[in-house]
Amino acid sequence: MTDTAPGTASRTPTRRYGTRPTMKDVAARAGVGLKTVSRVVNGEPGVTPDTERRVQEAITALGFRRNDSARILRKGRTASIGLVLEDLADPFYGPLSRAVEEVARAHGALLINGSSAEDPDREQELVLALCARRVDGLVIIPAGHDHRYLAPEMAAGVATVFVDRPAGRIDADAVLADSFGGSRDAVAHLIAHGHRRIGFLGDLPGIHTAAERLRGYHAAMNEAGLPVHDAWVSTGPTDPERVRAAATAMLNAAEPVTALFAGNNRVTVTVVRVLAERPAPAAPVALVGFDDFELADLLSPGITVIAQDSAQLGRTAADLLFRRLDGAGGDPRQLVLPTRLIPRGSGELPPPATSTA
Amino acid sequence: MTDTAPGTASRTPTRRYGTRPTMKDVAARAGVGLKTVSRVVNGEPGVTPDTERRVQEAITALGFRRNDSARILRKGRTASIGLVLEDLADPFYGPLSRAVEEVARAHGALLINGSSAEDPDREQELVLALCARRVDGLVIIPAGHDHRYLAPEMAAGVATVFVDRPAGRIDADAVLADSFGGSRDAVAHLIAHGHRRIGFLGDLPGIHTAAERLRGYHAAMNEAGLPVHDAWVSTGPTDPERVRAAATAMLNAAEPVTALFAGNNRVTVTVVRVLAERPAPAAPVALVGFDDFELADLLSPGITVIAQDSAQLGRTAADLLFRRLDGAGGDPRQLVLPTRLIPRGSGELPPPATSTA
DNA sequence: CCCGGCGCTGACAACGTTGTCCAGCAGTTA
DNA sequence: TAACTGCTGGACAACGTTGTCAGCGCCGGG
Structure with a gap:
C-alpha cells in the first residue's frame, strides 16, 4: 500500500487508548483539506455552504472536539x-x-x-x-x-x-x-453604647486584614481616650478551640470585658456559641463581628456586623x-x-x- | 552574524509582548542541548551535576517556566x-x-x-x-x-x-x-410528634433530588395512613419570594398545616424567616429541613435537619x-x-x- | 478570446515540549 | 592497541492546531 495521501494518519499503527479524532481525521472523512476544517470549526468565512455541511457531518460522525491544548499552544492565549x-x-x-x-x-x-x-x-x-x-x-x-x-x-x-x-x-x-475603618466604626459603636472594656478576638496577626482590624480597634479606643489591657486582645488561628478559650478568659477575668469585637466571620460564629452557652444569670455581653453572615439577623439578639460585600x-x-x-x-x-x-x-x-x- | 546555530529563534525578529523564554533559550544560554534542559526540568536521570547546575542557573536567570500547554499536547494527559x-x-x-x-x-x-x-x-x-x-x-x-x-x-x-x-x-x-430515605425519616419524625397536616416545600420538581424528597414525603404520609392535600405540597424555584408566598398560604389556610418539611437549605432558611415574622400569639409550627446549615443549632428553637455531608x-x-x-x-x-x-x-x-x- | 480578479481551498511551517535514537567519550579488558 | 561497555548529551520527529501564502477555477469585461 503506497502512502499516497500524506495526510492520513498511517504513521502510528496502534492508536493508544483515549485517542481522539483530530482535524486531520475530519478532513480525510469529509474529503477536504485540514485548513478548511479549521475554518469551519472556528466559524471563519470563506467556506461554501456545501463544503461546510460535509465537514459538519464528519465532525458529528466522528465525535470530533477541538483540542484546546494545541490551540492554546499555537495562539498563546x-x-x-x-x-x-x-x-x-x-x-x-x-x-x-x-x-x-x-x-x-x-x-x-x-x-x-x-x-x-x-x-x-x-x-x-x-x-x-x-x-x-x-x-x-x-x-x-x-x-x-x-x-x-x-x-x-x-x-x-x-x-x-x-x-x-x-x-x-x-x-x-x-x-x-476597608478593614481599618470598619473596625474603628465597630468599636466606636460599642463605645457609643457605653462600653469601656472591649475585647478584640482576631485572626493571625500576620494576616494583613487581621492587623488592620486590630489597628482599627486600637484607633477607636485611643480616640475615646480608653486604655487597652493586654488581656483584652487575643490574636491567633481561628479554630473554635482557641477562640473559645480566649473568649472565655476575657469573660471570666477579674475585670471582665463587657463587649467583644470579633475579627472575622469564623470568630464571630464561635463567639456566638460561647455566649449562648453561658449560664443564664450572666449579664449579656455586647458583640460586633466583622463580616456579615447568613442568619445573623435571626439569632436573638441579632448580631451586629461590619458587612463587606465579598x-x-x-x-x-x-x-x-x-x-x-x-x-x-x-x-x-x-x-x-x-x-x-x-x-x-x-x-x-x-x-x-x-x-x- | 551568520545563523550558524539553527536552534536560535532568529526567524521571528520581533518577539510579541508576553513572549517567554523557552527551553531552547535556556539550552542556548547554558550551552547544552534542548533535551538536556528537558531532563533537568523533569528531574530525569542522566545529567552530570555540573551540567545540571549550569542549566538551573540559566533557568533562574531567564525566569523560565515550562509551558504546560505544550507538555499537555505532547503527553496527552x-x-x-x-x-x-x-x-x-x-x-x-x-x-x-x-x-x-x-x-x-x-x-x-x-x-x-x-x-x-x-x-x-x-x-x-x-x-x-x-x-x-x-x-x-x-x-x-x-x-x-x-x-x-x-x-x-x-x-x-x-x-x-x-x-x-x-x-x-x-x-x-x-x-x-439518600434523598428519599432522608425525607421519609424527616416526615415520619414529624408524624411521630403528633402532626397530621404536614406541608412540603420543595425545589423544582424536575430536579432529581427534589423529586426524591417529595417521594419520601408521600411515602411517610402513606405509611402513616395520612392523606395529602394538594394545598400542602408546593414545588418550584427556591427564591425567597416564592417560598415565602407558598409557606404563608399553607399556614393561613382554613385548615393550616401544623408542620413543614423544607426540601433544601435555601428553602429552610426562608421558612425560618417566615416563621420568625409571624405575630406572637400564633401557635408554633414544627419544621424539619433537608440539609444542615451553620448556626441551625443556635436559633430558637434549634432547627431539626436531615444532614448530608456535602x-x-x-x-x-x-x-x-x-x-x-x-x-x-x-x-x-x-x-x-x-x-x-x-x-x-x-x-x-x-x-x-x-x-x- | 484572453486576462485580471475574486472566492474558495489546501500545503506547509510553527507553537514548545517530550520520546526515540544515535553519537561521542572515558574507562576497562584482552 | 583495539574492541567493548556504560553513560552523557544532542538531533529530530511528533503532538494538533492556526496563520501565511499560493493555486485553482470561474466570471465578467475588454
Whole structure:
C-alpha cells in the first residue's frame, strides 16, 4: 500500500487508548483539506455552504472536539484565569469565587481555582502551576507576604490582581475592603453604647486584614481616650478551640470585658456559641463581628456586623483584571471598598449597670 | 552574524509582548542541548551535576517556566479535572468543591470549575469547554436530564462521575445522598410528634433530588395512613419570594398545616424567616429541613435537619473518579450515602392542642 | 478570446515540549 | 592497541492546531 495521501494518519499503527479524532481525521472523512476544517470549526468565512455541511457531518460522525491544548499552544492565549484563595469552603469566598467566575464567563474565559489553606508555600506552588498552564491572569488572595516570585510572570504579561490583602514586596493591583475603618466604626459603636472594656478576638496577626482590624480597634479606643489591657486582645488561628478559650478568659477575668469585637466571620460564629452557652444569670455581653453572615439577623439578639460585600470584592478585582488584559496601562492601583455597619441588637446591648461608671 | 546555530529563534525578529523564554533559550544560554534542559526540568536521570547546575542557573536567570500547554499536547494527559456544579456561592457546594480539590491535589491535578446556574444549556456548554481543554476527568452535578452529549467524550476516555443527581439517559458513575430515605425519616419524625397536616416545600420538581424528597414525603404520609392535600405540597424555584408566598398560604389556610418539611437549605432558611415574622400569639409550627446549615443549632428553637455531608459527597466522587483514571474498570456504579436526622427542637414541637385529634 | 480578479481551498511551517535514537567519550579488558 | 561497555548529551520527529501564502477555477469585461 503506497502512502499516497500524506495526510492520513498511517504513521502510528496502534492508536493508544483515549485517542481522539483530530482535524486531520475530519478532513480525510469529509474529503477536504485540514485548513478548511479549521475554518469551519472556528466559524471563519470563506467556506461554501456545501463544503461546510460535509465537514459538519464528519465532525458529528466522528465525535470530533477541538483540542484546546494545541490551540492554546499555537495562539498563546489560554482564555482562562486562575483564582487562588484561602479556602473555598469558607462562606466568605464562595460568593467571591462565583463573582470572579461570572466576570470571566462574560469574557469567554474559564476559571481555575485552588485553595492555599493560608500556607504561603502552597500559595506559591499553586500560583506557579497556574502560570505554567499559562493562565492569562491571576486573582490572588495572598497567604504569604513575599510575592517577588511573581516578578518574572508579571513581566511576561500575566495580569495579576490581589484581593482582600495587598501584595507583599512587589507592586501590583489590589482590591481591598476597608478593614481599618470598619473596625474603628465597630468599636466606636460599642463605645457609643457605653462600653469601656472591649475585647478584640482576631485572626493571625500576620494576616494583613487581621492587623488592620486590630489597628482599627486600637484607633477607636485611643480616640475615646480608653486604655487597652493586654488581656483584652487575643490574636491567633481561628479554630473554635482557641477562640473559645480566649473568649472565655476575657469573660471570666477579674475585670471582665463587657463587649467583644470579633475579627472575622469564623470568630464571630464561635463567639456566638460561647455566649449562648453561658449560664443564664450572666449579664449579656455586647458583640460586633466583622463580616456579615447568613442568619445573623435571626439569632436573638441579632448580631451586629461590619458587612463587606465579598461578591463585590471579587467582581471589582475581576473587572480590573480584564481591563488590564484588554490593554489598560498605568501604575498599579489599590482600590478600597467601603464597609457598612449593620446594627441588629447584639452591638447595642448596654454594659451591665455596675460597670457603666 | 551568520545563523550558524539553527536552534536560535532568529526567524521571528520581533518577539510579541508576553513572549517567554523557552527551553531552547535556556539550552542556548547554558550551552547544552534542548533535551538536556528537558531532563533537568523533569528531574530525569542522566545529567552530570555540573551540567545540571549550569542549566538551573540559566533557568533562574531567564525566569523560565515550562509551558504546560505544550507538555499537555505532547503527553496527552492534562493533570486537571473539571467540576461543574450549580452555584459555587451556595454553602452546600463550597465544602463539596473543596473536598474535590483536595483529592485532586493529592493526585497532582488542578481543578477547573464552573457554575451551571441550574441551566442545562450552560451545563453542556461548560462541560464541552472542559472536554475541549482535555481535562482527564469530570465531576458533574447535573442540571439537565440528558447527558447523551457526553457519550463521545466518555468513549474517548474522559472519566466522569455524577454527584448529587444521577446522569440522564446515559450510563455513568454517580454518588448520591439518600434523598428519599432522608425525607421519609424527616416526615415520619414529624408524624411521630403528633402532626397530621404536614406541608412540603420543595425545589423544582424536575430536579432529581427534589423529586426524591417529595417521594419520601408521600411515602411517610402513606405509611402513616395520612392523606395529602394538594394545598400542602408546593414545588418550584427556591427564591425567597416564592417560598415565602407558598409557606404563608399553607399556614393561613382554613385548615393550616401544623408542620413543614423544607426540601433544601435555601428553602429552610426562608421558612425560618417566615416563621420568625409571624405575630406572637400564633401557635408554633414544627419544621424539619433537608440539609444542615451553620448556626441551625443556635436559633430558637434549634432547627431539626436531615444532614448530608456535602464534603463527603465530593470526596467520594473524586476518589471514584481517580480510581477510574487509574484504570479501575467495571460497570458504572451508583453509590448512595446515608443521611442523618439531627433533632434540635424545631422538629419536636407538638401540634397545637386543638388539631391533635 | 484572453486576462485580471475574486472566492474558495489546501500545503506547509510553527507553537514548545517530550520520546526515540544515535553519537561521542572515558574507562576497562584482552 | 583495539574492541567493548556504560553513560552523557544532542538531533529530530511528533503532538494538533492556526496563520501565511499560493493555486485553482470561474466570471465578467475588454
